[in-house]
Amino acid sequence: MSYLEATNDLYRDAALTPEVGLCCTTNPIWQFPGLSIPKIMQDMNYGCGSTVAAQDLVNNPKVLYVGVGGGMELLQFSYFSRQKGGVTGVDVVDEMLEASRQNFKVAEEENDWFRSDFVNLVKGDALNLPIEDGSIDVAAQNCLFNIFKTEDLKKAISEMYRVLKPHGRLVMSDPTCEQPMNDELRNDDRLRALCLSGSIPMKDYIKALTDAGFGTIEIRARKSYRVLSPNHYPTDELIYIESIEIAAIKDPMPEDGPCIFTGKTAIYYGDDDYYDDKVGHVLVQNQPLAVCDKTAAVLSKSGEPFHISESTWHYNGGGCC
Structure with a gap:
């Protein structure tokens, strides 16, 4: 059997x-x-x-x-x-x-x-x-x-x-x-x-x-x-x-790989009112934005002041992509 x-x-x-x-x-x-x-x-x-x-x-x-x-x-x-x-x-x-x-x-x-x-x-x-x-x-x-x-x-x-x-x-x-x-x-x-x-x-x-x-x-x-x-x-x-x-x-596969959301957020705390990464992500001063793991990695290496949270393993939409 x-x-x-x-x-x-x-x-x-x-x-x-x-x-x-x-x-x-x-x-x-x-x-x-x-x-x-x-x-x-x-x-x-x-x-x-x-x-x-x-x-x-x-x-x-x-x-x-x-x-x-x-x-x-x-x-x-x-x-x-x-x-x-x-x-x-x-x-x-x-x-x-x-x-x-x-x-x-x-x-x-x-x-x-x-x-x-x-x-x-x-x-x-x-x-x-x-x-x-x-x-x-x-x-x-x-x-x-x-x-x-x-x-x-x-x-x-x-x-x-x-x-x-x-x-x-x-x-x-x-x-x-x-x-x-x-x-x-x-x-x-x-x-x-x-x-x-x-x-x-x-x-x-x-x-x-x-x-x-x-x-x-x-x-x-x-x-x-x-x-x-x-x-x-x-x-x-x-x-x-x-x-x-x-x-x-069933979204098209991005050239740099899939967008995988594990419940991470990014908070911008720089001196400007917002941060625009020029590829579709605008982060308003001190407001959390749900981000996929790929975007979280890019922002964390940008040199800009961001707080990137750990994965919460909970995501219900409204994020970066």
Whole structure:
């Protein structure tokens, strides 16, 4: 049995018998005015963060969500895209698609604005998406891509890039790990399916996105997730795993490399009212400006009086690029 088959079996069981916190953290459930999320959807929230952000979801976007879970995020996306087929959910597991379909009937009873035909459920593979090129405004996945091994991860990301419109957004949440893992952990298909042993360092995760062509990367959250301890797992040391929320934007790749936002800010405190670097960044006296890591490095070497903050690993737009 391959690791992908093991993953499908795990989530087939999870669809038939919902298991709260199966593989991931119990994340806060974002509520919006007039939105009621059925309890069954909350019980089937198999994600390690959230991919739903209001700033991404303007003007009735076409949304793609891969790995439907119990349908919770599909319902949340529908809140912002109230049109027939405005949201497409893709999953390879028949039982998970059917569970979401049934959960939408409950959602219709609890939300007078929602109709099940707002969501188009499609059987499909993240490695070969049944979606047209350049047809999606916002693509998302939650705690799925970390399961993939290197070549499959590259393929899954390239598929998301393919279906996005220019300047479209790929919004994701996944576990990451900065420590090395031994082969026994890496090759344990169940631990990989449980969103544990497939976790890779953040820099490798970001590189996979930029290698696919995404010109702008936003780190929106970074938080504690799990530990693999020697008394419970085949490891000689305690391994700490975090989860991140990240957006990759299909902007043209700058000549000097991608713009990666990790939550740094720059404050100009010179004698003038403002500082203009002549390449698009104007910093007003003593006012913080969110900057990508690339701009932060340039400003810090400019010889001008700047305070450059450390990465906060939290960024929600409004920055330098």
